């Protein structure tokens with residue numbers, strides 16, 4: 001199965017299926033159930049954390065033929081139209097696309113009209129910070145005297161770019177990046193449904209690379225499964241992600257500790273020759289220094305926060321003890337600086 005198919009197949013259709021964002025899901029589900037709907041919502045957060053997915057589910061819950069309801073049925077005509085993107089009263093606008101200007105015009109024209117078929121007219125505006133000034137003004141004018149049964153959902157990765165006049169009229173929800181265990185749990189659930197056997201380490205690698213984004217995690221899982229192996233194993237995933245295994249970092253500590261400069265150069269050459277992504281390598285390395293710093297300062301008390309396997313924990317505890325805290329801290333800061341330049 002291709003990556004796109006896997007993502008489409010498991011796109012959540014009800015709040016309960018969305019990974020993470022528990023507080024937002026609970027509030028919106030309750031709003032749909034009670035009919036206490038705000039004129040405008042602002043969903044902010046990094047890419048791939050469920051902003052538009054939750055917006056569409058909310059639009060369905062508001063307009064489902066079983067409404068008022070906490071979850072959409074996904075069977076009725078309105079639900080199916082919204083899923084297919086053809087509902088006349090649920091209007092999706094992509095602020096970032098070239099179509100944005102036409103969409104903004106449509107926004108201005110549509111904005112004052114009551115819903116045609118559905119209970120609520122819902123505007124879902126993705127990358128809303130990129131709307132034109134003209135569109136913003138139309139939006140603001142509407143929000144000053146919000147029409148009944150119309151709601152706006154503004155999704156953005158950059159909430160700070162919104163004028164205060166708009167912000168003050170929105171219910172603002174900050175979507176969180178998902179912690180690695182939550183992404184791993186989600187991926188394991190999908191693997192279970194796909195009846196694919198897996199090594200937990202393989203899933204952890206994908207979850208780590210996803211860096212808080214469920215969408216990236218699903219996309220990587222789809223790519224990993226596209227090879228069609230019967231079992232998802234750690235070594236294969238490492239190969240396909242171009243991941244530096246922990247071994248590379250332990251080897252790096254070894255040459256640094258023995259002040260073997262040619263050894264450091266040789267090792268980095270190897271990393272690049274393997275085609276490892278430098279940005280990822282530096283991010284992982286910064287994580288190693290951070291872990292060592294915390295372990296050096298707080299000892300075992302720091303372990304629960306670090307999400308390490310027992311074996312890794314032992315190894316990093318050992319390495320942390322072999323460097324001075326100031327040295328670890330300096331290396332950590334230099335690695336972060338390097339990361340910023342990549």
Ligand SMILES: [Zn+2]
Nearest residue numbers: 064073076079
């Ligand atoms: Zn329905």
